[in-house]
Amino acid sequence: MGYKAQFRVWRGDDESGELRDYVIEVNEGEVVLDIIHRLQATQAPDLAVRWNCKAGKCGSCSAEINGKPRLLCMTRMSTFDEDELITVTPMRTFPVIRDLVTDVSYNYTKAREVQSFTPPPDLKPGEYRMQQVDVERSQEFRKCIECFLCQNTCHVIRDHEENKEAFSGPRFLMRVAELEMHPLDTADRRDTAQDEHGLGYCNITKCCTDVCPEHIKITDNALIPMKERVAGRRYDPVVWLGNKLFRRSSKKS
């Protein structure tokens, strides 16, 4: 059932580029990444694209297909009409290196700014005890494959380079929430979430949740609960008074 598909792929580097048209064979059961690979093998041997596992587990092949943030390996060709023009462009939020490959170092910088897991100092390896129900909240966030599609789609930084400094993006706000909800983490992450990672910039439009290939409920389960915890700490009048009177330490309450 092979057919010829119309592809329009962004080619270029950090200085200039253009959308280039290709006509390319498509076979039954293929995904967009297969077509990009066929382009490499037959028409454009130097077409740059990141990929690894081709099974939606590593989060390398992120791009935009007809303007929508997607994994190339998890987008089946059967979801398009045979005469449909398919446009593949690099993620817009990150600087282009070449063709479909972008510079995602912003994410690694932000990852490094999140305070690491901080277990109780006297707890020995092998002594960790946690209930399944308690680990499940953080486990959901640890399903993240770091494809950075949520970062790419988030309007706080998508067309606002100037916000990148102050805002860690949904991926790393979720990482803060993951640690905050870890049953054995002892750090209090509420102030840093707001002050260092820019939780306040998020206005819960759920775009991140919409594009997550792992279907993690980033907004509902990570960002909103995190906002509630911050609000509870900062704006609860009793907590405020307590802080004023007794200068409560920043240990988790």
Next chain:
Amino acid sequence: MTQVERHTYDVVVIGAGGAGLRAAIEARQRGLRTAVVCKSLFGKAHTVMAEGGVAASMGNANSNDNWQVHFRDTMRGGKFLNNWRMAELHAKEAPDRVWELETYGALFDRTKDGRISQRNFGGHEYPRLAHVGDRTGLELIRTLQQKIVSLQQEDHKETGDYEAKIKVFAECTITELLKDGDKIAGAFGYWRESGRFILFEAPAVVLATGGIGKSFKVTSNSWEYTGDGHALALKAGATLINMEFIQFHPTGMVWPPSVKGILVTEGVRGDGGVLRNSDGKRFMFDYIPEVFKDKYADNEEEADRWYTDPDNNRRTPDLLPRDEVARAINSEVKAGRGSPHGGVFLDISSRMPAEEIRRRLPSMHHQFKELADVDITAEPMEVGPTCHYVMGGVEVDPDTAAAKVPGLFAAGEVAGGMHGSNRLGGNSLSDLLVFGRRAGTGAADYVDGLTDRPEIAQSDVDKAAAGAVLPFDPRGGGVEENPYTLHSELQQSMNDLVGIIRKAGEIRQALQKIDEIKARIPNIAVEGHRQFNPGWHLAIDLYNMILVSECVAKAALLREESRGGHTRDDHPAMNANWRNKLLVCSTDGTDVSVVEQPQLPMRQELFELFEIGELEKYYTGEELAAHPGRKA
């Protein structure tokens, strides 16, 4: 003189999967300046693909488990060809390595009393695999990645520089190891992004590059698995062992064609899934080998009781070691009892409620839904064997992970010996933690013991640089070759001729094909420039794949028996005279030579962990003379 970016480190780790990151953590914790170099982005390594779990005899699910049982299972799985010292260290240290991950922040699934949950897996006597649903590899890689970040945060606090002691060089490929006399002096490579050259001056190099699956057409491995570490070690003068043993995982996806080979976790069978042929028959009962008859149920009733009452029933043959299951599937398909797309059926939908399948096997549910449009809670999966893992690798000292070349270390899939002729599921994640750490320690001890640092000759750097850019200016003088075409010819040949079932004549044909491709390689011509050029990258990786394929084929031709991941149609039986023989590969720069080498005999107290009746199935009479069961 070539333009090269230079860096100086104490230890350079090549590969950022589980073994590489664990080695780097150890080297950094010993105070050494450590570089991690990887072909992909940080956190994308192939370890993420591991699904089922990490094997460690913590005894959380069954308190009868201990390191001795794990050791026995591992040796049995490898058909007693394993390096027993590695199997011993692995079984003893795996629990500590898993518990340590919890201190780094890992969140494993829990038992009712709050400890780490453990699941059943092929070849493991007790439920032994610590897991996180069916995405354990992702948890492992992320945990180690985040531990590296936490070490960088410590260094930042102390020095103001995150990368003062440990730095990740992502999307960077190493093409040559450089030596000073007989010792390692550094590594040469290029940035994939810019194509610019990079040189690491370092007295110790840890290879943690994973496997070689991309030499085969149907594989669960990603593009990175081009045998780089195997080839680097060979070219530096180290040796490889056991290269004839390739694990074909029994259950890869077979349809649609574009995802053929992608892994379907053994956890499906561990949790109750069963294999059926086109008649609906659970055919594995027909394939229980003699050596396993007392451990596996010969009827469905007993097999099904085993899931809930493992103490009083034998386990289901669906969970035989991977080599057995892969061959059984191959036979069923050949006999015309396969599924529509050339596999067999893996049925979990009739075995448990949909909700439970989604909870226990979320990635599998997702993968089949998205890639094949199959709902595994309602219909069976179609599965067949896929090239998954190479048991063979760099010959190392078990305790220090040191290769034959001073300063060179290897851990994880790129190292050989631990798994013998066949690896048990779950033993690879534990392998890379145990021996990743040991490689880090080994490298640190080695560096601490040096009196002066080795130096790199400029001429070696120039030579490495000239070799790397050859594809832009081919010297062969023949017809220009496309690297993609050569790669797919190699994959087809290895798949068809040195695959799951082998014959002498076919292996010779494959060797001819390898010679032919070798002759065409100097004619490879790539277009464009050095900046992120996948054609060029493939051309460079192809050198490694050819070298490693030659090792596999030559060793496979020599070993005239069938054992684990090496099945010879013309020598179908296991032969006790071959058990003790390792085939050792080395190269003179152009060709691979393979020689036989005997293994050291197992230490007496380990030997005595096995019943004489079991050993008789594997050992020669002479070798058993020292066993108390024989002396009695």
